[in-house]
Amino acid sequence: MSEQLRGIRVAPNADRVLIAAPTRGGKTTLIEYIAHCLQPIRTVLIDPKEAPELAHIKPIVHNVSELPDALRGPICHWIPEDVEDRADLTAGYAAIWRLHKCGARLIWDDEVADTTKPNWISPDHAKLIRRGAGWQQLYIAGTQRLRECHPVIRTQAEHIIALTPAPIDLDLDALAQHVQLNTDRLRELMDDLHEQAGDYSHLWYLKATREHRRMAACPPGPQQWRAHLHAPARAQAPEEPGADGHAQAHAHSALEEELQASSTDESHS
Ligand SMILES: Nc1ncnc2c1ncn2[C@@H]1O[C@H](COP(=O)(O)OP(=O)(O)O)[C@@H](O)[C@H]1O
Ligand SMILES: [Mg+2]
Numbered sequence: 001m002s003e004q005l006r007g008i009r010v011a012p013n014a015d016r017v018l019i020a021a022p023t024r025g026g027k028t029t030l031i032e033y034i035a036h037c038l039q040p041i042r043t044v045l046i047d048p049k050e051a052p053e054l055a056h057i058k059p060i061v062h063n064v065s066e067l068p069d070a071l072r073g074p075i076c077h078w079i080p081e082d083v084e085d086r087a088d089l090t091a092g093y094a095a096i097w098r099l100h101k102c103g104a105r106l107i108w109d110d111e112v113a114d115t116t117k118p119n120w121i122s123p124d125h126a127k128l129i130r131r132g133a134g135w136q137q138l139y140i141a142g143t144q145r146l147r148e149c150h151p152v153i154r155t156q157a158e159h160i161i162a163l164t165p166a167p168i169d170l171d172l173d174a175l176a177q178h179v180q181l182n183t184d185r186l187r188e189l190m191d192d193l194h195e196q197a198g199d200y201s202h203l204w205y206l207k208a209t210r211e212h213r214r215m216a217a218c219p220p221g222p223q224q225w226r227a228h229l230h231a232p233a234r235a236q237a238p239e240e241p242g243a244d245g246h247a248q249a250h251a252h253s254a255l256e257e258e259l260q261a262s263s264t265d266e267s268h269s
Contacts, residue, residue, distance in 0.1 A: 007206060008034070008159060010041065010104050014138040016129060016156045020146055020175055021163035026200040026217070027142035028053060030163065031108055033218040034140065041138070042105045044096055045077045048114035064088055067095040083114045090122040097124035097132075104136035112141040116150035129156050146174040154178050160205040161215075162186075164194035179205040179212065189214075 009015050017034075019027045028051055035043055047054050057077045061070045070076040078096075080088055093115075096107065107128060109115065116125065129139055129152050141157075143149050144167075154160075160179050166172055166187050176183040186203075193201050193214050200217035 008038075008138070010038070010106075010138045011136050013133045014104070014136045015158040016133065016153075017138075017140040017159040017161065018146075018153055018157040018178075019140065019142045019161045019163070020144070020167070020171070021142075022144050022167055022171070025144070025167075026163045026202075027144075028110060029200070029220065030161070030202070030218055031110065031140050031142055035106055035108060038106055038138070040074070042073075042103065043075045043108060044071060044105060045075070045108045045110060046092075046096075046115060047077060047079050047110045048083045049111045050079045051110065054110070064091045064095065067092055068098070071095060071099055080115065086120070086122065089115055090124070093122045093125040093128065097128050100128070100132055100135040100137055105138070107132065107137055107139045109139065109141040111143060112150075112153055113143045113145050113148040116153065118148065118150060121150035121152060126150070126152055129153060145171060146178070147171075158207050160207070161202050162190065162205075163200055163202045164190050164197070165199065166190035166194065179203070180210055181212070 007015075008017060019030060021027045032054075045054065045057055054077065057075060059070055059073065059075070060077045060079060061067055062079050062081050064078075064080075067076070067078060070078075078092060080092060082088060099105075116122075128137060132139055141149075141153050143153075146154055147170075157178075160175070162175055162179070167175070169183070172187060172190075173183050176186045179186065181189070189212060190203055193203060197214070197216050200220075202215045202217070204213040204215050205211070206213065
């Protein structure tokens with residue numbers, strides 16, 4: 001996988017990625033950027049906040065009964081009608097899970113504290129996170145509040161990304177334990193990175209190697225890759241084998257060079 005994607009894998013097993021930042025902290029922008037780098041790959045966007053900045057990603061589906069058809073296209077943007085309606089969420093994630101054997105996909109769960117609770121996640125949403133990896137279902141979630149979403153999202157993530165500036169103590173504290181740092185050390189690293197690289201730079205924790213990589217911000221929108229996300233040539237029939245083999249070749253990007261990979265001793269402080 002490309003250097004731009006910092007080791008995010010789609011095949012043979014897909015990774016799970018969790019991105020943490022406050023509202024307007026740059027989560028959606030970064031996920032959209034990663035989605036661009038991964039094209040062509042079938043993409044399912046779950047957008048419970050109906051984010052205006054995602055309105056360009058079409059087709060948009062509100063009614064879960066329309067999801068099964070929409071999910072067969074190259075891109076599907078689902079805006080759940082009512083996030084308090086657990087039956088609706090359950091049906092929606094069931095439709096998404098049902099196609100898990102149909103090739104590589106990117107599952108983009110934009111605000112996962114809206115679609116899960118600390119003590120509730122729909123069964124097929126949990127399956128997607130726990131078992132989708134073996135079926136090349138790359139999973140990327142964004143949230144402000146790690147503690148307000150279901151723990152499976154934190155515990156399964158192979159990559160945890162925290163955007164600067166550092167969040168409030170409560171959120172920083174929740175983040176720290178999942179990136180193997182104490183809160184003070186995490187604040188120090190994030191403050192230092194913010195000072196050096198500014199807003200939207202991010203600390204990228206790779207669980208496999210326990211590295212804390214310091215990353216520059218991805219380029220802001222309106223992004224050239226938006227056109228890319230919609231190109232009809234990217235259409236993939238669900239029955240086709242995964243598109244992951246192409247991801248690397250298409251992972252050209254304008255992401256600035258990594259500022260500096262942090263030394264391994266940072267990961268143990
Ligand atoms: N990498 C970036 N560079 C410059 N501006 C950015 C960047 N990421 C986000 N922004 C700005 O912040 C706004 C909010 O970002 P967004 O990704 O929607 O945040 P979130 O999803 O965390 O609420 C964007 O509309 C854009 O103006
Ligand atoms: Mg957002």
